[in-house]
Amino acid sequence: MVHALEEIRRLLKPTGALIDIHPMAESSPIEIHQGGKIDLAGYLSVRQWCIDYQQADNALAEITQRGLFAVEREGVFDSLTHYASVAEMRTDLKEAIDKFARDAQSAGEAAPHAEALAARAEELMQAAVSGAELILRERTHISRLKPT
Amino acid sequence: MAIRVDPENNETRALFDMANFGGQHVLEIGCGDGRLTWRYADKAERVTAIEPAAKQIALAREDLPSQLQDRIEFHNIAFEDFAAASAPSAFDIVILSWSLC
Numbered sequence A: 001m002v003h004a005l006e007e008i009r010r011l012l013k014p015t016g017a018l019i020d021i022h023p024m025a026e027s028s029p030i031e032i033h034q035g036g037k038i039d040l041a042g043y044l045s046v047r048q049w050c051i052d053y054q055q056a057d058n059a060l061a062e063i064t065q066r067g068l069f070a071v072e073r074e075g076v077f078d079s080l081t082h083y084a085s086v087a088e089m090r091t092d093l094k095e096a097i098d099k100f101a102r103d104a105q106s107a108g109e110a111a112p113h114a115e116a117l118a119a120r121a122e123e124l125m126q127a128a129v130s131g132a133e134l135i136l137r138e139r140t141h142i143s144r145l146k147p148t
Numbered sequence B: 001m002a003i004r005v006d007p008e009n010n011e012t013r014a015l016f017d018m019a020n021f022g023g024q025h026v027l028e029i030g031c032g033d034g035r036l037t038w039r040y041a042d043k044a045e046r047v048t049a050i051e052p053a054a055k056q057i058a059l060a061r062e063d064l065p066s067q068l069q070d071r072i073e074f075h076n077i078a079f080e081d082f083a084a085a086s087a088p089s090a091f092d093i094v095i096l097s098w099s100l101c
Helices: A002-011 A053-065 A086-100 A104-127 B010-018 B054-063 B079-084
Strands: A012-023 A028-034 A037-044 A069-083 A133-147 B025-029 B046-051 B072-076 B091-097
Touching: A002 A012, A002 A053, A002 B079, A002 B091, A012 A053, A012 A069, A012 B010, A028 A104, A037 A104, A053 A069, A053 A133, A069 A086, A069 B010, A086 A104, A086 A133, A133 B010, B046 B054, B054 B072
Parallel strands: A012 B091, B025 B046, B025 B091, B046 B072
Antiparallel strands: A012 A133, A028 A037, A028 A133, A069 A133
């Protein structure tokens, strides 16, 4: 990751900017929205299985400490993923685990966790009124860095 | 109905708070299916979007809006290979979006 950031610096004009966007390394709530109220199905604990977004933070910290980039501006926002059905969420979580799990053991541990969340979401969606929405909320960090 | 990511445009607003894309040559690393690319490309002068996953880049090419065709180039390539073949100081803005390189 640090090497990639060094390469990005080489590709950028001296007056250019790097915009980094990545989810923060924390649990993300899965919510059911209906009639102005929000029920919580549980938290997707990405930290337990995902390749480490903390590494991304560490790499950015290292390159700023080394003086390759300086943070000009940063912020935080919520990125919401809306699923039309629990089946769609199941498939999406499975694909995410397949793509981003650290290793086979982490993937094996994450699968039942994701399935338990999907089962809980299913219960809540079955009890919900028509038009209820199933939403994954991910707290996301964005920063603008300039080459120095 | 397909999965809808950020229909509230929170990410787009945050992105536009960080950069003015007018007249800029943008490199987007890990563009996936182009979800974010469509949101800013009409403001940029040119966008080079790279993605190592063939399936994702195929979706991006398929969904490329006609009005953006002369502005966006997609490459199915890993960043390290792209960087090795690229000249220095080529881009005004690099976007690293949900991507660990």
